[in-house]
Amino acid sequence: MSYPGKHPDFIVHSTSPLNGGTPPEVLRESFITRQENLYIRNHGNIPQVEPKLFRLKVEGLVEHPLNLTLDSLRRDFPIKTILATLQCAGNRRSQLMAIRPIPGETPWGAEAVGTAQWTGVSLFDVLQKAGIKPEAKHVAFSGLDEIEKEGRRFQFGGSIPIQKALQPEVLLAFEINGEALPPAHGYPLRLVVPGFIGARSVKWLTRLTLQAQSSTNYYQAKAYRLFPPETRHENVVWERGMELGEFPVNTVICRPVDGARLPAGRVTIQGYALAGGGRSVERVDLSTDGGQTWQAAELGKDRDPWTWRFWEAEVELEPGRNEVVARGWDSAANTQPEEASRIWNFKGYMNNAWHRVTVLCPDRE
Amino acid sequence: MSYPGKHPDFIVHSTSPLNGGTPPEVLRESFITRQENLYIRNHGNIPQVEPKLFRLKVEGLVEHPLNLTLDSLRRDFPIKTILATLQCAGNRRSQLMAIRPIPGETPWGAEAVGTAQWTGVSLFDVLQKAGIKPEAKHVAFSGLDEIEKEGRRFQFGGSIPIQKALQPEVLLAFEINGEALPPAHGYPLRLVVPGFIGARSVKWLTRLTLQAQSSTNYYQAKAYRLFPPETRHENVVWERGMELGEFPVNTVICRPVDGARLPAGRVTIQGYALAGGGRSVERVDLSTDGGQTWQAAELGKDRDPWTWRFWEAEVELEPGRNEVVARGWDSAANTQPEEASRIWNFKGYMNNAWHRVTVLCPDRE
Numbered sequence: 001m002s003y004p005g006k007h008p009d010f011i012v013h014s015t016s017p018l019n020g021g022t023p024p025e026v027l028r029e030s031f032i033t034r035q036e037n038l039y040i041r042n043h044g045n046i047p048q049v050e051p052k053l054f055r056l057k058v059e060g061l062v063e064h065p066l067n068l069t070l071d072s073l074r075r076d077f078p079i080k081t082i083l084a085t086l087q088c089a090g091n092r093r094s095q096l097m098a099i100r101p102i103p104g105e106t107p108w109g110a111e112a113v114g115t116a117q118w119t120g121v122s123l124f125d126v127l128q129k130a131g132i133k134p135e136a137k138h139v140a141f142s143g144l145d146e147i148e149k150e151g152r153r154f155q156f157g158g159s160i161p162i163q164k165a166l167q168p169e170v171l172l173a174f175e176i177n178g179e180a181l182p183p184a185h186g187y188p189l190r191l192v193v194p195g196f197i198g199a200r201s202v203k204w205l206t207r208l209t210l211q212a213q214s215s216t217n218y219y220q221a222k223a224y225r226l227f228p229p230e231t232r233h234e235n236v237v238w239e240r241g242m243e244l245g246e247f248p249v250n251t252v253i254c255r256p257v258d259g260a261r262l263p264a265g266r267v268t269i270q271g272y273a274l275a276g277g278g279r280s281v282e283r284v285d286l287s288t289d290g291g292q293t294w295q296a297a298e299l300g301k302d303r304d305p306w307t308w309r310f311w312e313a314e315v316e317l318e319p320g321r322n323e324v325v326a327r328g329w330d331s332a333a334n335t336q337p338e339e340a341s342r343i344w345n346f347k348g349y350m351n352n353a354w355h356r357v358t359v360l361c362p363d364r365e
Numbered sequence: 366m367s368y369p370g371k372h373p374d375f376i377v378h379s380t381s382p383l384n385g386g387t388p389p390e391v392l393r394e395s396f397i398t399r400q401e402n403l404y405i406r407n408h409g410n411i412p413q414v415e416p417k418l419f420r421l422k423v424e425g426l427v428e429h430p431l432n433l434t435l436d437s438l439r440r441d442f443p444i445k446t447i448l449a450t451l452q453c454a455g456n457r458r459s460q461l462m463a464i465r466p467i468p469g470e471t472p473w474g475a476e477a478v479g480t481a482q483w484t485g486v487s488l489f490d491v492l493q494k495a496g497i498k499p500e501a502k503h504v505a506f507s508g509l510d511e512i513e514k515e516g517r518r519f520q521f522g523g524s525i526p527i528q529k530a531l532q533p534e535v536l537l538a539f540e541i542n543g544e545a546l547p548p549a550h551g552y553p554l555r556l557v558v559p560g561f562i563g564a565r566s567v568k569w570l571t572r573l574t575l576q577a578q579s580s581t582n583y584y585q586a587k588a589y590r591l592f593p594p595e596t597r598h599e600n601v602v603w604e605r606g607m608e609l610g611e612f613p614v615n616t617v618i619c620r621p622v623d624g625a626r627l628p629a630g631r632v633t634i635q636g637y638a639l640a641g642g643g644r645s646v647e648r649v650d651l652s653t654d655g656g657q658t659w660q661a662a663e664l665g666k667d668r669d670p671w672t673w674r675f676w677e678a679e680v681e682l683e684p685g686r687n688e689v690v691a692r693g694w695d696s697a698a699n700t701q702p703e704e705a706s707r708i709w710n711f712k713g714y715m716n717n718a719w720h721r722v723t724v725l726c727p728d729r730e
Binding site for chain 2: 226228229230240242244245246247248249276277279282283285291293294295296329331332333334335336337338339342343349350
């Protein structure tokens, strides 16, 4: 199934809500992801917005509540551009689903990730203008989409801690890669929270509420929380889940693809790696013997605290079946867990287990 | 072997240089580690310092080089107190040594860690007074100790990135737990860099140098770097190692101790966990079946971004041999690697593999 404006290989996981992405072997072609390749993760409809009627409200624990038009955002605040990789907390969920079913969640491969140049205004500047009261500890946000869930209709929302909200990398963006945001990516305005799970980069952003507690929206209070492996829908205590924010270090082999058939001998492996919270990817290790021995990959020169890092490595493949394994290390010496089965969780978030692809090398005659 | 001023159970790994610590089951007794229990990690002698002659030099890429007495430090800058856990990058090295020998390095168990209240002045305030030139990207430091290594005599040193140096938690400390620093802990002045490996908290601090590159001192340029598992002394390319800074999430079972004999049934397990870079420990999981199933531990109420977190859990032990396993999760959803063998490195740093203790429960008659 193809989707208008997207790459012919774009995988549509669902159309209502719209969820899809371009396979990682295509994503790996360019450091900045072309719009046609950028994943879409929606929970509700794509709202049609009349730009003249659009307002961004800033309220809650502020000195001066604001009600901003798109024109005033562009006119009254400095325009900024940043490069940032967004990644869904459900990226690589399909590997967890293969271990034990995760009903009702999108079966993402490693395509729920992408890097773009975002242009907009700094959340910091807008909050400064509103005046932050000292009791404000979180910035909650909501979009214009409408979601049906648990018998209620509501807008997608969530929150980030005030310390993150005040960092210069957090943007209210109206452009992606130099073009206006398309409707599926949040036209006319979205949040971009680099280093955090994609769910916090809320689209069709219409309201910012400064408050003492984190958001009570379903997507902060229940979904996008990390639960111990034993938790199920039947026994979950929602408030005991970890609220997700920064994502952990993750590494994906993009080429060759899983199941590829190649001649034995030297083969170039290529992939992406990224680390949350502004930490940098410092090393990527490759193994062809299930992690017994490793070699370091070559890291791409492009480096930015908020973007992924491309890497490649030459490995020697034997005739027969080869399992190629990759894992990364971030600047805080965090590395990735070995077995996805050990980090399985019933919502299927944050799978950063070693990435493995099987390459079949036919025996020579 | 006992050491003056230290707990009777203090383990002395070496006396020249002095290296030792108190077993984790004793450390677990108090959230703030008593001085007699705090580990000592030295690379050279313990210098005898005449406080009247002591000077701290601040030089390099600064507007106004400083030459400060202890009196001027106390008099001209605001006095601050912080609570911070220090942890040696070699904590838990003995587990790596059991996999493959690591000659010439201290065989730390899980005792190279401790939490203290540190009093001193902010590094930020001192750097502000010196005036930071824009080219300064690192703050290098050196102590008054003398080390013999590779045929040279030099002082212990290292560096931290300027962004970290400007954070309010980094202190030039002259007191520990309300008392003057004892000689073994850095009298009269030491750096305290919370969230970073202990090696950056240099003792007998005498010189701060602002510079464009990180330190060329042996302990930054060669030691305290993380190398891939295949690297050995024979083939190491020092500059390819990751310079260590923030430490990753780590969890230790303090009680019962490894090899303990206890009746089968419900047993309370207690331990510590800590995460680097100001990240918080959000969950500790316990398993008694090698990681197949897990239960969440109860986390202590004390929370501070720069300190460890105590935890405890009740588990059910079977008659016979029980392996109790612990792993932690930090606020960036980083968790710990399963197998120490997969993260072995020839200097033996940053072992945060799942912690395992064996408890023997005699069969009932």
